[in-house]
Amino acid sequence: MTTPETNLNGKWALITGAGKRLGECMARTLHQHGASIAIHYRSSEKPAQELADSLNGLRAGSAFTAQADLLNIDELNALVKTVTDKTGQLDILVNNASSFYPTPLGTVTEAQWHDLIGSNLKAPLFLAQAALPFLRATHGVIINIVDIHSQRPLKDHTVYGPSKAALAMLTKTLAKDLAPEVRVNGVSPGAILWPDEGMPEKIAETIIKQVPMKRVGDPTDIARTVLFLVKDAPYITGQIIAVDGGRSVGW
Numbered sequence: 001m002t003t004p005e006t007n008l009n010g011k012w013a014l015i016t017g018a019g020k021r022l023g024e025c026m027a028r029t030l031h032q033h034g035a036s037i038a039i040h041y042r043s044s045e046k047p048a049q050e051l052a053d054s055l056n057g058l059r060a061g062s063a064f065t066a067q068a069d070l071l072n073i074d075e076l077n078a079l080v081k082t083v084t085d086k087t088g089q090l091d092i093l094v095n096n097a098s099s100f101y102p103t104p105l106g107t108v109t110e111a112q113w114h115d116l117i118g119s120n121l122k123a124p125l126f127l128a129q130a131a132l133p134f135l136r137a138t139h140g141v142i143i144n145i146v147d148i149h150s151q152r153p154l155k156d157h158t159v160y161g162p163s164k165a166a167l168a169m170l171t172k173t174l175a176k177d178l179a180p181e182v183r184v185n186g187v188s189p190g191a192i193l194w195p196d197e198g199m200p201e202k203i204a205e206t207i208i209k210q211v212p213m214k215r216v217g218d219p220t221d222i223a224r225t226v227l228f229l230v231k232d233a234p235y236i237t238g239q240i241i242a243v244d245g246g247r248s249v250g251w
Contacts, residue, residue, distance in 0.1 A: 002234040004232040004234055005232070007034040007231075008030060008034035008035035008091075008230070008231060009035075010034075011035045011091035012035065012037075012089055012090055012092070013027075013030050013035045013038065013091065013094060014040060014066075014080070014083050014092070014093050014094070015027050015030075015037060015038070015040060016070060016095055016097035016127070017040065017041070017042075017096045017098065018040055018041065018096065019041040019045075019050075019051055019065075020044055021193055021219065022189070022192065023094075023096045023097070024047070024219075027063075029220070029223035029227050030230065031063065033231060035092065035230075036059075036063060036087070037055060037062065037063045038063075038064060038066055038083040038086075038087070039051055039052050039063060039064065039065045040068060040070075040097065041067055042067065042070065045065070049065055051065075066082050066083055070097055070119055070123035070127075073122075076130055079127070081130075084134050089134060090135060090138065091138045091140045092141050093131050093135065093140070093141070093142045094142075094226060095123065095124035095127060095128075095144045095167075097119060097123065098119055099116050099118075099119040099120065099160075101116075101160070102156040102157050102160075103157065103158050103159045105156075105158050108158060108159060112159060113159055117166075120160070120167055124144055125170055128142055135181075136181045136182060140183075141184075141230050142178075143186065143226050143230065144167055144170070144171045144184070144187075145186070145222070146168050146171065146187065146188040146240055147160075147189060148242055148244050148248045149161050149164060150164035150167065150188060151165070151168075151188075152248065167186070168186060168240055171184055171185065171238070171240060175237040175239075183229075185237060185240065187225050187226055187229070187241050188241065188242045188243065189217070189222050189244065190211065190217065190242065190243065190247045191207050191208070191216045191247065192217040192219060192221065193219060207247075210247050211246060211247045212246035212247070212249065213245030214245075217243060217245055222243055
């Protein structure tokens, strides 16, 4: 009988986009429970290295950074090789890195299409493929960070929403194809962090009114759900958990 892990000691996690925001919180949470972390970044070298230094200060040799442009398949394969050459294994893959911005119909460009589909669908697929031999060897776990707007459209996001809907289906498809060796689940955040550039007050108020819990969430809400799926859910695969204060119930 498979039992939950008491801790993640000896396990290595690769988290994409791990230098900031939700990725950083997930990295710190998994690390706190024993995992070692490969911190992927594309351009945020400074915060990624600061995170690695912080984690290594808590436990020597438990974190390092790895740069890659996730839109480039060759770099995806190279990222997995860089990580596994250093660690010798891979137990957890968290596909967190994502592009998010509006693309109103009539203004959509091919470059936007390639960026949004590339980061939100193509990269998770090809990273999973590259990592598969290592994840199978460790009976590992893939966690995809989806979005509640994979189910309900967000106005003027004509590419982002479909890209996340495709990621939700990819999550279920991989779960079916990779069982029983590898579990694959998703987490769909709701209003957790406003964009770095801020959120107009009226829009923020409107969103909060749609949330039964009447408040935004916290990055730790996402991180704890990822931890649960990695550590305490050996019989859960193919599921996507909405962490949104109830917003997706019926806004």
